[in-house]
């Protein structure tokens with residue numbers, strides 16, 4: 213079981229360390245961990261945010277555990293040298309088109325939600341975010357207009373096949389849950405969204421057991437706060453999924469709790485190759501202080517065991533250990549407590 217570990221920047225190494233401790237505690241057969249540089253640290257060491265050695269390491273692995281990238285010291289750099297290009301480059305090169313971001317309220321945390329506790333308690337949803345297209349990967353640039361001012365652009369584009377493959381994945385995910393799929397777009401304004409809506413509607417014919425609803429993204433953002441319990445699976449594009457998942461994190465209590473799996477089509481000897489990372493970034497405001505909540509990364513390691521290694525029992529053990537730590541009152545600063553990163557890792561390990 214070859215896992216490439218890319219801690220990255222800011223709190224990335226702090227939270228990844230705890231997830232690795234959890235993986236090592238499981239006595240997995242022939243577990244091999246390789247560590248590679250990504251982000252600002254890679255730029256400083258190798259002159260590039262995603263060095264070839266790192267990419268090769270990812271390609272040779274069965275799964276990737278990723279911390280976070282991003283550093284304010286890189287703010288003035290040309291785009292291709294910025295740390296965030298590392299995660300975009302990995303998603304593109306590895307063909308990871310589907311980003312699964314589950315959001316469920318843990319027992320005992322209802323009071324930490326930005327919503328009323330009874331509304332928060334009902335949250336059990338999965339955001340399926342398309343990860344290889346949209347404005348993140350379209351043509352982009354800046355130019356000088358005739359009047360001298362600068363203009364910037366980012367092309368939003370989706371091909372039918374890109375929408376079709378993520379739609380199939382989302383319908384199948386809904387079949388394994390409550391059978392309800394909400395497709396989120398902006399079809400009243402955007403051509404890409406009208407195409408998205410058409411294709412998702414066509415794919416629906418293959419899944420008569422799934423109830424499909426289309427929703428505009430502005431309404432979806434509102435419904436996520438008004439009545440998040442109405443959602444089972446949400447499928448949406450790269451940009452809308454990025455934003456709605458950060459919003460969903462505060463509905464369940466904290467961004468320090470939300471895990472993710474990024475999957476493509478490559479199968480290994482164990483399962484589907486994937487990259488696993490918390491949905492948060494490198495949090496420079498708390499980096500180096502031991503204050504980051506590592507639970508999102510620990511839960512991402514659980515998703516890795518489920519999707520890339522077919523080890524459902526081990527995944528469930530980790531999730532249960534996190535849930536029990538929270539139920540026992542183990543809280544980081546993001547949840548109003550004072551447990552540090554290492555102490556939260558210890559608490560999960562004890563319960564494991």
Ligand SMILES: NC(=O)C1=CN([C@@H]2O[C@H](COP(=O)(O)OP(=O)(O)OC[C@H]3O[C@@H](n4cnc5c(N)ncnc54)[C@H](O)[C@@H]3O)[C@@H](O)[C@H]2O)C=CC1
Pocket residue numbers: 223227279280281282283284296299467468489491492493494495496497498503504505506508544546
């Ligand atoms: N996949 C990735 O590597 C991502 C990288 N980024 C990058 O991260 C850098 C910082 O971005 P921000 O917009 O500040 O988003 P962020 O997610 O890093 O932080 C937002 C806020 O949430 C808090 N936070 C995040 N994770 C936490 C955790 N585990 N425990 C406790 N508090 C936590 C931070 O302290 C901050 O106040 C930027 O360079 C950005 O581009 C942002 C999102 C994803």
Ligand SMILES: CC(C)CC(=O)C(=O)O
Pocket residue numbers: 296299300454491492493
């Ligand atoms: C840093 C970006 C490239 C992406 C992002 O915010 C995310 O994937 O959640």
Ligand SMILES: [Mg+2]
Pocket residue numbers: 454455458491
């Ligand atoms: Mg994001």
